[in-house]
Amino acid sequence: MSSDSWKTIFEAYHILDHDFDKSPFIIEASKIKIATKHFDEVKDREVRILCKHDTREDRPDIFVENELFLLPIRNGKYTKYAIIRGEGYVDIPAIGATTSTYKSKLDFQPDTSLVGDSEMQHLDLAYATSLVRTFMQDESLILTIRGRKSTPQFSFRVGIHEIVAESVQTEVDGGYEGKKQVVLVEAKNSQTTNVIIRQLFYPFRQWQEHTEKSVKTLFFEKRGNLYSLWQFMFDDPKNYNSIKLERSQCFEIVWQ
Secondary structure, eight states: OOHHHHHHHHHHTTGGGSOTTTOOEEEEHHHHHHHHTTOSSGGGTOHHHHTOOOSGGGSOHHHHHTTEEEEEEEOSTTOEEEEEESOOEEEOOOOOSOOEEEEOSSSSOOSGGGSOOOHHHHHHHHHHTTHHHHHHTOTTOEEEEEEEEEOOOEEEEETTEEEEEBSOEEEEEEEEEOSSEEEEEEEESSOOSEEETHHHHHHHHHHHTTOSSEEEEEEEEEETTEEEEEEEEESSTTBGGGEEEEEEEEEEEEOO
16 A cells, blocks of 8 residues: 555645635645655555555555545646545445345356356456346346546535546446436446445446436445445435445355
8 A cells, every 4th residue: 555655745845734514625646656756666656556445444554543544636747645634434334134036148167267266257257147237127138338538627626625527537347328217337246345436426427428318326246256236326416425225235146
């Protein structure tokens, strides 16, 4: 998590002297590079690595101690980040002891799905068996979105602060369009207890700009032989912290 690097960055730009109650602290990637250029290890000076805080536990000590989190607000030549005081993460709660048996709609079990352990292959299998369609109660869903894209400009609130993001890179593990909705999935293959809201919110806002259909957001995880899905919603599409868990369910796939 490169706590030493971030301590150096905070000291170089007197970040803790900033009044976070008035506004986030905006820092350019170029300044992060300058402040950390003397570190020997790539992980201690590479901006992409230093700014990857996907869970609360990924945050460097100085962020944790001061209740801060990091959001990218611009990518490209003038990459910028906002350091914000507040809650930037959402819990991924345990679903409980109840597991639903799901009978695959495939009439065979794919051999190739057993090779490897990647997030995408597990999500692909869940889609191929129609598990995703069943959970969303939408047989019309087809795979239409995958991979990295850049956002259009959009504004949103975090607490009392107004943030503007533009050309920020997002990544959707699986995006499915149906007749009336678009479903975006963030997939993991480890036991995740929390995730930065940005991974759900930025794609949600991004695809709202491209469709008038309802945009839904799912978190997906394979734990052992179980496939778990959490559906989140945003009460206010312009409020980062309006995220709420709508429903969740855990499945065990059985084959015909």
